[in-house]
Amino acid sequence: MADLILTPTLETIYMVIAATIFSLTIGFPLGILLVVTEKGSIWEKPFFNKVLSGIINVLRSIPFIILMILVFPLAKIIVGKSIGTTATIVPLSIAAAPFVARIMESSIREIDKGVIESSLAMGASVWQIIRRVLIPESLPSIISGITLTIINLIGYSAMAGAIGGGGLGNLAIRFGLYKFDTKVMLVSLAIIIILVQGVQFIGTRLTIILDKR
Amino acid sequence: MIKLDSVTKEFYTTASQIIAVDKVSLNIQKAEIYGIIGLSGAGKSTLIRCLNRLEEPSSGKIVIDNVDITSLGKEDLRNQRKEIGMIFQHFNILAQKTVYENIAFPLYLEKWSKKDIEYRIEELLTFVELEDKRDSYPSQLSGGQKQRVAIARAIANNPKVLLSDEGTSALDPHTTKSILKLLKKIRDEFGLTIVMITHQMEVVKQVCDKVAIMEDGKVIEENTVENLFKSPKTKIAKAFISSINPSIDEEILNPKDFKGKLIRLAFMGESSKKPIVSRLIKTFDIDVNILSGSIDTLQATNVGHLILELIGGEREVVKVLNYLENENVNVEVI
Numbered sequence: 001m002a003d004l005i006l007t008p009t010l011e012t013i014y015m016v017i018a019a020t021i022f023s024l025t026i027g028f029p030l031g032i033l034l035v036v037t038e039k040g041s042i043w044e045k046p047f048f049n050k051v052l053s054g055i056i057n058v059l060r061s062i063p064f065i066i067l068m069i070l071v072f073p074l075a076k077i078i079v080g081k082s083i084g085t086t087a088t089i090v091p092l093s094i095a096a097a098p099f100v101a102r103i104m105e106s107s108i109r110e111i112d113k114g115v116i117e118s119s120l121a122m123g124a125s126v127w128q129i130i131r132r133v134l135i136p137e138s139l140p141s142i143i144s145g146i147t148l149t150i151i152n153l154i155g156y157s158a159m160a161g162a163i164g165g166g167g168l169g170n171l172a173i174r175f176g177l178y179k180f181d182t183k184v185m186l187v188s189l190a191i192i193i194i195l196v197q198g199v200q201f202i203g204t205r206l207t208i209i210l211d212k213r
Numbered sequence: 214m215i216k217l218d219s220v221t222k223e224f225y226t227t228a229s230q231i232i233a234v235d236k237v238s239l240n241i242q243k244a245e246i247y248g249i250i251g252l253s254g255a256g257k258s259t260l261i262r263c264l265n266r267l268e269e270p271s272s273g274k275i276v277i278d279n280v281d282i283t284s285l286g287k288e289d290l291r292n293q294r295k296e297i298g299m300i301f302q303h304f305n306i307l308a309q310k311t312v313y314e315n316i317a318f319p320l321y322l323e324k325w326s327k328k329d330i331e332y333r334i335e336e337l338l339t340f341v342e343l344e345d346k347r348d349s350y351p352s353q354l355s356g357g358q359k360q361r362v363a364i365a366r367a368i369a370n371n372p373k374v375l376l377s378d379e380g381t382s383a384l385d386p387h388t389t390k391s392i393l394k395l396l397k398k399i400r401d402e403f404g405l406t407i408v409m410i411t412h413q414m415e416v417v418k419q420v421c422d423k424v425a426i427m428e429d430g431k432v433i434e435e436n437t438v439e440n441l442f443k444s445p446k447t448k449i450a451k452a453f454i455s456s457i458n459p460s461i462d463e464e465i466l467n468p469k470d471f472k473g474k475l476i477r478l479a480f481m482g483e484s485s486k487k488p489i490v491s492r493l494i495k496t497f498d499i500d501v502n503i504l505s506g507s508i509d510t511l512q513a514t515n516v517g518h519l520i521l522e523l524i525g526g527e528r529e530v531v532k533v534l535n536y537l538e539n540e541n542v543n544v545e546v547i
Contacts, residue, residue, distance in 0.1 A: 118305035118363075121265055121376075122319045123294035132321065137309050212350040213308045 004184065005171070009191055011085045012167035015157045016195075018089045020150050023096035030056070030097070031104020032130055042116065043126045059098040064156050067095050068163060083164030092160065096153055103145035107138040140211035147203025151196050158192060168192055214406045215241040215264070215374065220273035222259050222430075233259040235430035236273070241423075246400055246407045246512075248417040248438070250453060251427035257410045260427070261378050264408065265297045266290060278373050295323065298367030298405075302379035304351075304359040306366065312338075312346045312354070316365045323370060337365040341395060357388035361395065368399060375399065377409035381416055389413075393420045414453040418442070422512055426450050442509055442516040443479040444543050457509075466504060466520065468547050473502065473524035475547040476534070478517075484541045485517040497533050499525035520547070 034052060037045035062070070068091040072082040075090040111134065119129050135142070161169025168188040176185025222234040233256040241247045251257040262268035264275060266282060275282040277297065285293055306315045316337055320330045338344045341361040351359055360380060367375055377396070381389040397420050399405050411417065417424050417438060424441055426434040426449060434447045445451045468475045480489070485508065494501055502522035509516045523530050537544045 112303075112305070112308075114301055114303050114305035115307060117267060118299065118301060119318070121267060121294060121297070121299040122322060122366075123291045124322050125291060128322055132318065133307065137307055139309060211309070213352050 005187055005191065008161075008166060008168045008171040008188065012154070012157055012169075012192075012195070015085055015088055015092060015160070015165070015167055016150060016153045019092035019096060019153050019157070020146070022089065022093035023100050023149065023153070024146065026093065026097040027100025028104055030101035032108065032134065034101060034105040035108045035134070036126065036130065042120065042129055056098040056101050059094070060102070062095075064091070064095050064159055065163065067091055068160060068165075085166035088157065088160040088165035088167075092153055092156055095156060096149055099152065100145070100149055103148065104138075104142060107141035107145055108134050110141055111137045140207045140213075143210060144203055144207045147199060147207075150199045150203075154192060154195055154199070214243040214245070214278060215239070215247075215408065216274075216276040218274040218276075220260065220263055220275060221271050222256070222263055222268060223271045232430050234263065234270070237427075237430075237432050239425060239432065239435070241406060241408060243406055244400055244404045245423060246397070246409065246421050248421035248424040249408065249410050249427060249432075250412065250414065250417055250424060252412060252449075255427040256430040257412075257427045258378055261376050261408060261410045264374075264376055265294050265299060295319065295370060296372045297374045297376060298372040299376040299378065300360065300363045300367050300380040302382045304356075304363045304383075306351050306359060306362050308351050311348050311350055312343060312362050313348060315351070315362050316369055318366055319370045333369060334365075337369060340398075341365045355388075356384050357392060360384065360388075360392055364392075364395060364399070368403070368405070371403070373406065375405050375407045377407065377411075379410055379412070382411065382413065386415070389416065390419065396420060414457045417453075418457065418509060418511055420512065426453070437513075438511050439481050439514050439516055442511060443481050444545075466547065471522050473500070473522040474530050475504070476521050476523060477545040477547055478519040478521065478537065479543040479545075480519075480541070481516040482514045485515045487540065489537070489540060489542065490519070490521070493533055493536070496536070497525070497529050499523055499529050499533060 030052065034049065034056075035041060036043040037049040037052070039046045039049070071091045071094055075087040076082040078090055079086050081087050115137065116129060116133060119133050124132065157165065157167050158169030158172070161167045161171070162173050168191055172185045172188040175181040217237055217239040219236045219238055220234055221232065221236055224231045224233055235256070237260060249257045249260065259268055263270045264277070264282070270283060273283070277293075280293055282290070282293060307318070313334055316334050317330050320333060325333070338347055341364055343358060343361055343365070346354060346358060351362070354362065375396070381392050384392060393416060396407055396409075400407055409416070409421070421438050424436065424438050425432045426447065428449050434441070434445070434450050441450060442454060445454055466475060490501055490503065493499065502524065504520040504522055506519045507517070523533060534544055
C-alpha cells in the first residue's frame, strides 16, 4: 500500500513543483509587462499591452482538459512523449502561466501610484523601478498569489492524471473508478487535501511574515 | 536658479481642453524658499510637477541651474532629476522597506558603495532626528516621521533643488511647524533652493521668502512675503491672508455702520515698533477707535495690521492720513 501511494505522491509533487517553476518563469515577467506597458504607466506600449492582454485572456478561457489535448503535440516535441508525468508538466505550465500573469498584475497594481511617481522623481529607470519598487513592494501579495497558483496546479495535476498523466489523480481514477477500490481513492484524496492545506498554511505564514504594512 | 518662461500645460479630454497652467513665468533665486499658493484646482500642483517633468509641459521653457529641463532627452532627464529632490503630501515612501532602505533608495540608484551609503544615512538620520528609527518600517511611524524619512531621502544625494508638493498638507499644525523648521534648516545649512506648493497661508508665512499666488492656472500675484502681507493686491491674496487672521477681514466691517472714517493700516519693519496710535491721539485733535488688529511674524520682519475708526473733523482726518504716509505706513481708506 505504502509503495502504491508513495510513487504517485512524489509524481504529483514533481509535476506541481516543475509546473510552478515554469509557469512563474513565463507568467511573472508577463504580469510585470502587463502593468508597465499600460497607458499612463512607466513604459507605455498601449498596442503591445492590448495584444498581450488578449492572448492571456484567450489562454485563460480554454478549459484545462481541452488545453491538455491541444498541447499533446507540443509536449511530444518538448519532452519526447505526449503522456506521462513529465509530459503533463507542459500543459500544466501553459495553463498556469496566464493565471500567474494576472495574479502578478493585480499584486503590482495594489502599489500606491505615488510611490512609483516618487521613484521617477528620483531619476529611477524603468528597470530600477521594477526591481526596487514594483517587486519588493508587492512581494507579500505575490507570495499569496503563488500559493494560489500552486493549489490550482495540484488540482489540475489530479485532473491531468485522468487522461494519461501520472500522480495521485491517476491513482484515484485507476483504483477508484476502474477497480472500485474506494480505499485507495480515499487515501489519494486525503493526500491531496494534506498537500493543499500544507501549501496554504506555509503561504499564509510567509505572507504575514513578509508584509510590513 | 530656476527660471520659468511662459510654461503652459494643457490637458485634453474627449469633450474639452483644460488649461491647467497658463503661461506662467517665474524667476526663483538660489537658496530662496519660494511658495506657490492657490486653492485646489488652481494648477499649482501641475506646475511644480512640470519642474521635474513628472508632468510634460505643453509649451514654455524651464531652466534649472542653467540646464534647460524642457529640452532634455530621456536619459539626461533621469540624470537631471537626481539634482531635484521632491517630497509629497502622502510621503510616498516604500511600505515594505525600513527607514534605512528608504533613505538609501536614491543612493542605490547611483550605485554608491555600501560604506558610503552607511555613512551618509547615519548623517541624514541625525539631521532629521530619526536616529532611533533606523530599522523601523513606515507603518510604525507617525505622519511627521514619515515625512522626515521622505525629506532625508529627497536630500540624500545632495540635490540643488527641493520641491515640496503639499508636503505639510496631511500633517497636524504642530507637526507642520516642525517639518517647516526642518525645511528651513536644509536651506540654511545646504543652500538648497526650495519650491513649495501649498494651500495654507500659515506655511507661506512661516518659511517662505517669496510667494506666487495662482488662480485658474495663472500666477496673479507675486511678491515677497512681507509685501504680500502688507499690501495684498488681489482679492484672493487678501482672502488667503485673512484665512489666518480672520479679524482683518474688512468685509465684515461696513463703513456705513460707523460715524467716523474707517482706515486700514499695514506697517512692517521699523514702523511696526512705533507707538503710532498713541502719537495720533496726542498730536491731532481726533478720537481713535481700534476695531481690529494683528501682528504677523514673518521670515524677515513683522507685519502689523490695524483697522481704525477716526472720529474728528474732516481736516484733522486728512492731516492724520498725511502723517501716517510720512511714517511709512500703508493706509487704505475703507
